Amino acid sequence: MTLVNLATVLSKAKEGKYAVGAFNATDLNTARGIVEAAEQEKSPIILQFAESHSKYISLEQAANMYLDLATRACVPICVHLDHGENFNTIIRAIKLGFTSVMVDASLKPFEENIQNTKEIVKIAQSLGISVEAELGVMNAEDGSGSLDYNTMDDTYTSVQEAKEFVQKTKIDALAIAFGTVHGLYKKEPNLNYERIKAIQNCTDMPLVMHGGSGLSNEEYQQSVANGITKINYYSTMSFEVTNGLRNYLNSNSDAFLFDVDAKTIELVKNNIAEKIQIFGSSNKA
Template sequence: MTMVNLNEVLRDAKKNRYAVGAFNYTDFSTARGIVAAAEEENAPVVLQVAESHFPYISLEQAGKEAIYLAQNAKVPVVVHLDHGVDIKTAIRALNMGFSSVMLDFSTKPIEENIEATRKVVEYAHDVNATVEGEIGVMTTDTGEGKPDYNHLDDNYTTVADAKKFYESTNVDAMAVSFGTVHGVYREKPNLNFKRLKEISEAVPVPLVMHGASGLSTEEYRKSVENGITKINYYSVMSFNVVNGLKKYLNERTDQTFLYDVDMKIIDLVKNDLKEKISIFGSENKA
């Protein structure tokens, strides 16, 4: 299976009302687990690395690992830069062979966001790659100062801004804010499905959910029903894998070696993500 870009998987997802899982990795074992989950579920998948994770894995190393896995996978795999915060980083990723990039200028003034995203779109389309942009500000729950869950609507994406952003950038996918929060939720989020549906009806491109860790099955499915076609899921998976690994190591009575840990990580990632792929509705869509 050859590596694909976002358009090659998200257009069908939008048409047939399911979402493609987009999962982050910071090491080769996690990346292998992501692809293994997609292969066992016969699902397309987005294998992505975030610029914020570059202290743990470089863009060059992450790219080589993902491109190798994508080119040898049994299912369509998008190799994607997640939350790129610099135009130069996005261009570097495209020059390396990433099939898709995200430029996140969502905290900047809308005109600056539009101008930067448009530049990356023009470059990416010349090399048959895709671009995800973000309009509206996503709140983050770091555990060190909880966001005000009662006023998340202050940062919701507006329909007018979404239309302007799409029409001015020709972006391939759009991340929008409708109440989700980056990190692990410590309170129940207040998701505005009405706003999400309005945006979906106003722009023709697939919509992306960030901050999808910890939502209920019903919330995932209702998000898909109202226009989400790419779901970014990482924080809870990371938490679950670490705790599963702790349990595994504490229960081992024989000698444990590094390769045992690597294989266990692959298995834990795979099993966590297989469940999500099924919930998102992308199983057997490869």
């Protein structure tokens, strides 16, 4: 199969009313597990590298590994820069061959977010590279218990601003805030499906869920039914695979490093395959 951009996989997802999983990786074994899950499920996927993960692996190393895996895979794979906050990082990703980049200027004033995004759109789309941007504030769970999931309405993406933002930037996908949070949930989330639907109706744009870890099957599926076509999923997978490795090592005191490598791939593959099925993209390659 071929390496694809974000617009290609999300346009099909939007038409078919399913979501494509966007999975972060910070090492080769995790990335291999993700790709093997996609091949098993015959599903398109988005293999992501977050700018904030540069302390674990360089952008250049990630590009070499993930692009190689993607071009050899038998399913469509988009290699995507997640949460690109710095102009130079985004340009480096474009030069390295990423097929999609995210401009995250969501913490900047509305007009500045538009201008920063438009600048990248002009460069990237001329090269066939898709652009995702974010509007609204994605809260992060720090585990302190101070975040109230029921009082975040003022940080949700504005419907009218979303319409204006999409019209002015010409992006390919919009990440919206509607009640999800980054990290592992400490309480029951309160998702505003009507906000998703309203933004979808006024923008006709592929919409992105960030903070997609730890939701129930119904919450994923209701989000998709109302217009989400890309789901970012990482924290829960990372946590659950780590626990799986801990149990494996406790039960296998004679394990070698290569055994741990193989177990990591297996655990990631099983975890990601389950989510692909829930998101509805199995057999959509």
